[in-house]
Amino acid sequence: MALAGTNILIVGGTKGIGRATAVAARAAGAIVTATGRSAESLAELPEGIAGAVLDFTDPASVSALAETSGAVDHLVLSASDAAAWGAFAEVGEDALRAAFDAKYWGYWRVIHAMAPKLSPQGSITLVTGAAARAALAGTSGLAAVNGALEAMAKVLAVELAPRRVNTVSPGTTATEAYAGLPNDARTSMFAATAAKLPAGRIGTPDDISQAILMTAANSFITGATLDVDGGAHLAR
Ligand SMILES: NC(=O)c1ccc[n+]([C@@H]2O[C@H](COP(=O)([O-])OP(=O)(O)OC[C@H]3O[C@@H](n4cnc5c(N)ncnc54)[C@H](OP(=O)(O)O)[C@@H]3O)[C@@H](O)[C@H]2O)c1
Known part of the structure; x- marks a missing residue:
């Protein structure tokens, strides 16, 4: 496979979609480094996957990663x-600014720091989210952050060429991101979401990791957004 022997850095590789991507990339013969925010979360990584500490909300942490990478x-x-999350009328400015500070500026900061280290044959894949284009009530904050990343990524695909830049847009996927919900609430939220989807189920981390590795491996895909969401971007 095209990924064998390549160096892959996965930001947020200790859990959920990132972890599944790290495991699949390693199985495909890649040399994988996965980041988490602490030594404790990195200690849970499977054998054969290197760990690096990164908090992308902290510019010094991002610079340290770039210097040692x-x-x-x-x-x-x-x-x-x-x-x-929440209806437009209820999401306050502070909450939306915090969301941009985390995912938008976090991704931006890492790409800025790491782009000079990226090989000309290489790629960047940003995991965004179906909310960016699904127009679902209660997701204007998610839509704004992920939509901004998707818009930026297409320009980067031009500016950073021949490096390729793509986005993979998951729908609801069963990951640790929902660990904070009580079991019953999580199960019924997943079931209600699945019932509205053309695919009739929510996603697994492997569903998304397969798409991420496909965009990394296929040297003719750039500037693309791949919806891996069970049809969430179509659902009403
Ligand atoms: N799951 C879904 O339903 C869903 C739907 C649409 C889009 N997405 C998107 O898919 C991506 C992955 O989501 P997921 O569900 O796989 O998440 P997850 O299971 O909660 O894993 C989050 C990962 O991000 C890392 N992380 C958290 N805060 C960080 C920070 N400040 N700096 C650097 N790393 C940090 C965590 O590291 P630690 O080990 O330190 O916690 C962990 O590796 C996200 O961009 C999410 O918005 C997910």
């Missing part, structure tokens, strides 16, 4: 921090 072929951004 060697050349990278494929950069995957799959981290999740503050998110601004």
